[in-house]
Structures are given as structure tokens and as C-alpha cells.
Amino acid sequence: MLSIAEENYLKAIYKILEKTGSKEASTKLIAQEMGTSSASVTDMIRKLNEKELLNYEKYYGVSFTKEGLKYSLDLIRKHRLWEYFLHTQLQFSWDKIHEIAEQLEHVKSEELIDRLDQFLDYPKYDPHGDPIPNKNGSFTFRTQFILGNLTEKNKEFIVLGVRSHDSEFLQYLDSLVIQPGRRLKILEYNAFDQSHLLQNEDHKILSISNKISNEILVKEL
Amino acid sequence: MLSIAEENYLKAIYKILEKTGSKEASTKLIAQEMGTSSASVTDMIRKLNEKELLNYEKYYGVSFTKEGLKYSLDLIRKHRLWEYFLHTQLQFSWDKIHEIAEQLEHVKSEELIDRLDQFLDYPKYDPHGDPIPNKNGSFTFRTQFILGNLTEKNKEFIVLGVRSHDSEFLQYLDSLVIQPGRRLKILEYNAFDQSHLLQNEDHKILSISNKISNEILVKEL
DNA sequence: AAATTATTTTAGATTTGCCTAAATTTTGCT
């Protein structure tokens, strides 16, 4: 059993590896992600190395061991299942759930998360569209496009998720009725500033900058 | 915002005051309840006194301040609401819920507990029959009897709760179909050893020692 | 009212997770 601090380091490393696509995470990036000093990171990764959750070579960053990766995936699973619970059962808006899930994910009980999974009917994606690992740590993949890359007029899409989880961004999307499961139609695409003119499910016309559209994930139809 | 350790001390003190009916809790009893040394208790109660949650007079134990009592009641509320959730929604048996609620009760979010309360439809009693304080910290009382004190033949009762939360005791009651909401009928009372012969809801005949019956709370009808 | 016992507090350490500053090592650049 790991402490909350140790678990948060694992999550930070997972997030870095996911974002950079690399196999190793540097002390610097971990410190940045955790909001701590590099010295603290060195202390902690040495400890997690001793617990055989991280492969650590002095001066060359860390990678996950098999057990470290599985532990991280379990944390991601717990976090996203709790987010799903908060959103679908307790009606929390999607900009409020992350912070609470950050606490709930550290509750230690395998049976709890298994029963929660069953209670929620084994959801595959969280309220932000991120995949939820199953008990074995495997994700369900799906083809998805970044709205910002789509330019075809009159084409219709279903929102799948978002790439930014920024609270204000999510609230803004709420105000535009752009949420997972909602429909969007491209009315116009402006190649000069890469902005879109969209129609939402409520037939409202929306003008969206590429700053926004690049953070929205959709599928056709 | 208090640390988990600080919160657990408040709960321990609450439990002692409830059990002893006294206004002050001694260092010794707190240490016993927490499973720590008296020295640790002295350190902590001095800290909680500085935070104005406890009234503390050196060598004479502690009592709650108004804020300390409210904080404790909020913790009891969270604990019991989570237990109710685990039992009624996730189908955990009543002997498993306490341990998990001990973790969940420390999640910090007032909105979370308010929404959970609403989701569960404002339950007044937890799965062990203990009252759940409302948002203002007030309990709903009800008249209840200790089964061990009841001797009248052929009288019928509804189980309301239990006074011991021991896991093995609860499992034993499960095996006898003695659970909150279930009916019980007194077939015989033996004054010599104070044992009861009962009939449960499944029409099974049960012989119950006073050791057991003294831990069961019931109401008439 | 002493003396003994029980309880509580103080003193001094330990562990965890964090910090800053200094030393070391690697990396990038001319």
C-alpha cells in the first residue's frame, strides 16, 4: 500500500509519459507536474525505485516497472470511475468532478472499485471522454478526430471528449451545449484563421476559434 | 481544513463522550481509542485547542468547543452517509462498510456530501441503525428498546439497529436474518440465563444468549 | 497527611514529505 504522496507521483509520471509519448520521465518534468522541487522528486523516485515501481538510473530519469504501470492504471481507473459516478449519479457538472476524484481515487479498497464499476454498468469512458481502464488495465480504443482538423462543410459529428480539462474551458463548452454525446454540424470553415462556424444540437450558430476546436474530440455521424 | 489525523482525534473524542456520557475526555481514553501513546495525545489536543476545536486544561482532559462539536458531527454525518451508500447502492454487507467509510469520510467537499445526501434521499439512519446528523448537525431520535430487556412472550418487534459493530457479530446476525427492518417474535424468555427463543422472518427458531440480545435494538410491532 | 499509584506532560528521537543551497553530472554549444 502506497501513501497518497507516492500515488500522486505515480500519476504524475504516468501523465508525463502519456503526454510526451516517451518511455522515461525526467526529474524536472515530474517536479513541474507535482509543483515541488527537483530535490523532493529525487527523494521520492529513489523510494519508488526501492519499492520496485520505477526503474531509476541516476541522472537519467525514470520509467515504470510492470507493477508500477499496473498501479498507475489502477489509479487512473479509480479516478475516472469516480468522475463518472459524480457526473452521472450526483449530477456534478464536468468541471467540478476532477478535484473531488483526486481525493476519492486514494481510497483503498479493491472491492469498492469493483462494485462501483458494476453499479455504473462498466463505463468505458469518463465524462471528459477519456477511456477508463478495466480491471486488467486495458483501455477500449475508438477512432476520434480533433474538430480543429475537420473542414468539410455540412458534415455532422458527435462530440466524444475534450483534450483540455481546464475548468473555465469546460464551463464555456457547457454554455455552447458542446458536451460528449452532443451533435455538431460544420456550417463553415474559414481557412484564414482556422475558425469554424458550427450549429449545435439546439440549432444555435456558434463561431469557434481553432484554440477551442483543437481541444474537442469528435466522431463522424 | 484539518488533517486526517486531526479529524480522527475529533471522532475518537466524540465517541468517548457519547459512550461515557461525560463532558470531558481524558488523555488516557483518547490514547486507548486511537491506539496511540498518551504523549501523542497531549501533542494533538494542544494543537486542536490552539485551533479552538477543543477546550483543554492541562491535566484535566478536553471538551468540545462549539466549532469542534460541529466539525465532529459533520464527520459522523459523512461516515454514516457513506455507509448508507455502500450498503444500499453498492450492496456491501453491513460488516464491510465501516472500514471503507473510515476513508471516505475524510474526503473534503461540502457539495459532495450534500449531493450524496440528496441522491440517497436524506436517510435518517445508517445500516447499523445509528442516526445520521443532518446538515445542521441535528439527529432524528426514535424510541427503541434493547431486545435483551424484553421478555413478553409472543410479542413481535422490528429490528432497528445494533449496539456493537463488531464484524463477526454482524455476520452472525446476517446468518440469523436479524437485520434492521426485519421482524422478530419472542417465543420464550428464560429468566435463569436470560436467553431468548425467537422466530425470525423466515420462520426459523433461534436461541439467543443475552450477550447477543443486549446488542440488538428493536421497536414494537 | 503521607505515601503510593495512576495519569499526564515533557524531553528527545524517528519517519515522511517537503524545502533551499551547494555540489555534481550531463547536455549543448562554440
Added chain:
DNA sequence: AGCAAAATTTAGGCAAATCTAAAATAATTT
């Protein structure tokens, strides 16, 4: 290759929460 910059580790310290042992105080018994 050599030097400067960047990253990392080490050293030393701090706060929280714990411990054991010793000292102080209160309660009980004679």
C-alpha cells in the same frame, strides 16, 4: 575538445505525527 548552461543529486533543515523514557502532577489509599 572545452566551456557554459541546464539538470540532477546531495547536504542540511523543517513540520507533522508518531514513539519511548523520564519528570511532573493528580488521585487514591493507608
